[in-house]
Amino acid sequence: MDKKQINYDEILKLIALMEEKKLAHFELELEGFKIKMSKNAAQTATVMPDVRPAAGQPQSPANPLAAPTEAAALDQEAGLHYITSPMVGTFYRAPNPTSPPFIEEGEPVQKKQTLCIIEAMKLMNEIESDVEGVVQEIFVENAKPVEFGQRLFSIR
Numbered sequence: 001m002d003k004k005q006i007n008y009d010e011i012l013k014l015i016a017l018m019e020e021k022k023l024a025h026f027e028l029e030l031e032g033f034k035i036k037m038s039k040n041a042a043q044t045a046t047v048m049p050d051v052r053p054a055a056g057q058p059q060s061p062a063n064p065l066a067a068p069t070e071a072a073a074l075d076q077e078a079g080l081h082y083i084t085s086p087m088v089g090t091f092y093r094a095p096n097p098t099s100p101p102f103i104e105e106g107e108p109v110q111k112k113q114t115l116c117i118i119e120a121m122k123l124m125n126e127i128e129s130d131v132e133g134v135v136q137e138i139f140v141e142n143a144k145p146v147e148f149g150q151r152l153f154s155i156r
Contacts, residue, residue, distance in 0.1 A: 008087075011035070012121060037123075081131045083153040085146040089120035093142045101142075103153075108134050115153055118146060131155055 018026045018037055026037045085091070093101040093116055102114050109115065109129045118125045133155040140152055 015121060015123065079156055080136060080154045081133065081156075082151050083115060083127065083129060083155065085118060085148060085150045085152055086127070087118060087120050087125065088148050089118040089125070089146060091140045091142065091144055091146045091152065092117040092119060092124075093138070103135050103138075105135050105138055108132075109155060127152065129153075129155065 014026065014028065014035070015037065017023075028035045093103075095102070095117065102116055103109055109132065111129055111132050113129050114126045115129055115135075116127050118127055136154040136156050138153055140146055140150070146152065
């Protein structure tokens, strides 16, 4: 059975529709995937995928929204956990140019703590840690482009 997968172009269409209809908030749940978009005071939207599959549905490795483990990898020998970019965009270490970075190397991090923002198509996507630990390394400079799957942080 071929499952419907949400791709980048479909997300862009949803964003355009949201702008066209002047919606402040939009949610879509499709075959176990949930996308929430909302505008903040700075007139940007946040896309936060719900990466949990619906009950009884296997995770699909072909779909980047399907499994949080695809956005992170574990180096068993070094004891490091890597947070990787779930999309192509621009990496920002702080919520705005005058604010301090979300996190620095050597600082402790909690699960679900925001580590950075990746801007894609004028959408500000908060990237959260999926583990507790200490940030060992930040691989990307502020305001630099990132690719899908590129390492952003290592956490011990």
